[in-house]
Amino acid sequence: QVQLVESGGGLVQAGDSLRLSCAASGRTFSRYAMGWFRQAPGKERTFVAGITSSGDSTYYADSVKGRFTISRDNAKNTMYLQMNSLKPEDTAVYYCAARVGPVVFGRNLYNYWGQGTQVTVSS
Secondary structure (H helix, E strand, O other): OOOEEEEOOEEEEOOOOEEEEEEEOOOOHHHEEEEEEEEOOOOOOEEEEEEOOOOOOEEEOOOOOOOEEEEEEHHHOEEEEEEOOOOHHHOEEEEEEEEEOOOOOOHHHOOEEOOOEEEEEEO
C-alpha cells in the first residue's frame, strides 16, 4: 500500500504555469503505475495523464496534450504534473492516483488516491 499527498495547486491567471507534485510513502513506489485525475465543480472525475511504473510511457487526455507533462522520479517517490498554458477550463481539484500494473484510464481501477489539490485558473 501507498499513501499519496498532492501539492502545488493554487490560483493563477490564464496562460500561467503550475507544477503539481505527488509524494508517495513506502518503498514500492516503482511498482505502481500513476495517474492524475481532475474534478471540476459539478463534473465527474476524469483522467488527465498517466505514466507507467518505469516512466517509459506517458498518456494524456486530449484536452491537455501538448500543454501538460507528467513525469516521475522513483528514487524520490514522487510524481509530477507540469501544467503550462493553463486555461480556465483546467480549473479543478487535481488528484494523484496509483495502481499496480499498467496505466488505465478509468478512475474505478485505481486503488490509491490522494486528497487532491485545488487548481484555479482565472480568465
